[in-house]
Amino acid sequence: MRKLLWGFSLLVIIVVLGGCSSSSKASDSPEAKDVGYQIVEHGGLSDRRAVLDKDNVKKIEDIIADIKWDKTVSVDKGSKEDAVFWFIDQDNKEGKKYKVWFNETGSADVQDEKQVWGVLEGKNGETLSSIFKLNEQK
Known part of the structure; x- marks a missing residue:
C-alpha cells in the first residue's frame, strides 16, 4: 500500500x-500569425505592411529567438533605423516592436522597445533583410 x-x-x-x-x-x-513592419522610405517610415507567409513568419521568430541581447550596451545610432517590425498574434494584437539597422557586412543591429540591443550575425541579418525585400516585391 x-x-x-x-x-x-x-x-x-x-x-x-x-x-x-x-x-x-x-x-x-504565443505563436505569431503575421509580422507587421515598416521600412524607411524617403527619410520616413513606410505605410504599415505585413509578412503573411507562414514560413517567413517562423524564420523571423527563430531569428529573434537566437539574438544575444545585451542589457549593458548603449548604442547611439546616428541614423534612422532601416525597418521596424512587430509580431501579430492570433487575436490580431501587436507584440513588442523591434528596430533594425542592416549593415553592409550582412549583420544587423536590433533594438527592442526597452532599448536593449542585440546583434544578428551574417546569415540571420541577411535573411531578415531578404524577407522584407522579397515581401516588398509582391
Missing part, C-alpha cells in the same frame, strides 16, 4: 510540473 501511495504521489508531481512548464512557455511567446 505504501509503494502504491508513493508511486501515485510521484506521478502527480511529474504531471503538475510538466503542466506548469508547458503552460508558462506558451504564454511567454
Whole structure:
C-alpha cells in the first residue's frame, strides 16, 4: 500500500510540473500569425505592411529567438533605423516592436522597445533583410 501511495504521489508531481512548464512557455511567446513592419522610405517610415507567409513568419521568430541581447550596451545610432517590425498574434494584437539597422557586412543591429540591443550575425541579418525585400516585391 505504501509503494502504491508513493508511486501515485510521484506521478502527480511529474504531471503538475510538466503542466506548469508547458503552460508558462506558451504564454511567454504565443505563436505569431503575421509580422507587421515598416521600412524607411524617403527619410520616413513606410505605410504599415505585413509578412503573411507562414514560413517567413517562423524564420523571423527563430531569428529573434537566437539574438544575444545585451542589457549593458548603449548604442547611439546616428541614423534612422532601416525597418521596424512587430509580431501579430492570433487575436490580431501587436507584440513588442523591434528596430533594425542592416549593415553592409550582412549583420544587423536590433533594438527592442526597452532599448536593449542585440546583434544578428551574417546569415540571420541577411535573411531578415531578404524577407522584407522579397515581401516588398509582391
